[in-house]
Amino acid sequence: MKEKALNMEKICIGFNGIPVLKDIDFSLDKGEVCGLVGKNGAGKSTLLKIIQGLYHAGSGKVEIFGADTTKEISDKSYGLVGMIFQELSLIPEMSVLENLFLNNEMKARGMINVREEKRKAAEFMQKYGVHISVDEKVKNLGSADKQMVEICKAILKQKKILLMDEPTASLDNEQADKFYRMVKQLKEEGISIILITHHLQEIMDNCDSIAVIRDGIMTLHDKTANVSMKKMIEAMLGGEETDLAFSRSISEIKHEQPILEVKNITTKYIKDPLSFKIYSGEVVGMAGLKGCGRTEVFRAVFGLDKLMSGEIYIDGKKVEIKSTTDAVNAGIYLIPESRRFQGLSVEHSIKFNIELPLLGKLTKHLFIDDAKSSRIVDDYIEKIHIKSNSRNDLVKNLSGGNQQKVVISKALATNPKVLLMDDPTYGVDVGAKTEIMKIINEFKMNGGAVILASSEIEEVNQNCNRIFILKGRKLTGELSNEDYMTVTQDKLAEEIQ
Known part of the structure; x- marks a missing residue:
């Protein structure tokens, strides 16, 4: 039987009297990649914040590698969970190296050991096929490279559970492929990943399981092999209109005076x-x-x-x-x-x-x-x-x-x-x-x-x-x-x- 990285039972939470999550049951095995999908406002980010310890559930139970974190997450458990936000948390004026080791600096005799940080960063980037200069300021990087720095930052801190919110939104196809090769490697190393993305085919192609939240309720949680694209979208939207499925108006355009x-x-x-x-x-x-x-x-x-x-x-x-x-x-x-x-x-x-x-x-x-x-x-x-x-x-x-x-x-x-x-x-x-x-x-x-x-x-x-x-x-x-x-x-x- 696989070791459980995360177990959540009957999770409920609300804000200002409005329920956001309702009786959520969710679990994640060690080394499992789960795609978490749902409409904006469905409750996905709230669920991740409970896992991270930023929110505490109104009721229910949360366990991280067997430790009960329902009411209070310990420093040890908190140190096991890394969050990669859709809106990046990097410091633009700092270098890539400074961002990678921010609040996690390598020190010798009380001083930051820049040489050792560079050695470790170079070793890490070679391992995962990332080609970014660690001396470059983050503000000078493109959006794709910034996203890769954010991911590398979390992995370097040796987190055991990674929560990723739209990690490929700013990546082109080639960069997204490289990212998912990294995900596969992390999975093989026993790291568990929850991945939020609106690119549904990426979920089908790269995740072991799929969880769908609609209006605060878990409407689907199953192995990817058992889920079709149609079934996933139905779980997300219910009877609502599906992706881009409406008739565009076709009108005659007069190519005379440009607007x-x-x-x-x-x-x-x-x-x-x-x-x-x-x-x-x-x-x-x-x-x-x-x-x-x-x-x-x-x-x-x-x-x-x-x-x-x-x-x-x-x-x-x-x-x-x-x-x-x-x-x-x-x-x-x-x-x-x-x-x-x-x-x-x-x-x-x-x-x-x-x-x-x-x-x-x-x-x-x-x-x-x-x-x-x-x-x-x-x-x-x-x-x-x-x-x-x-x-x-x-x-x-x-x-x-x-x-x-x-x-x-x-x-x-x-x-x-x-x-x-x-x-x-x-x-x-x-x-x-x-x-x-x-x-x-x-x-x-x-x-x-x-x-x-x-x-x-x-x-x-x-x-x-x-x-x-x-x-x-x-x-x-x-x-x-x-x-x-x-x-x-x-x-x-x-x-x-």
């Missing part, structure tokens, strides 16, 4: 002049591998990066975009890649976040029209289906999908003509993805235009009328996809290589 025209722009990051046109009523995709330049294009059009040359036109009129305020006033709004760090003030309320870009319009004689602001916010909470108790809920307490809906509401409230959407479904569940794509579809049908970049090929080919191919921060091709069927996923995957 947005970008002419020969260059920035510090875009060296070769770049041009494109977007028309009212269309969704245009920007497809490419990590580092292709889509974020740099968005930053340039939204006024975050200074134009070195080139021009931008809205409805045929040249606009000077030297700041984000200029962009918003011109009718352009960016849904950024990182909602928590670039799109939201998470310590503030839903109301504060949505009204923030509207303060100029809501202010009269130095006073904010609070009643008007509340009406606007409540309208978007209802229209965009933001799951909350009230407009005054703090954004940090919302699920990832609902946080993203707040970002989108902020954008729509400015009445934009063009939405720039940089990976808008990053880290959200399949139900929230469908809702976001419906919002895009409605915005398009009302005459707006969307430029959509996504890490998931399926989202681009199923939602975009045209698709720009980016390589090395250059537009290298354009594909027509008016019926959402002409460009297959295989075709698009081939084009971006």
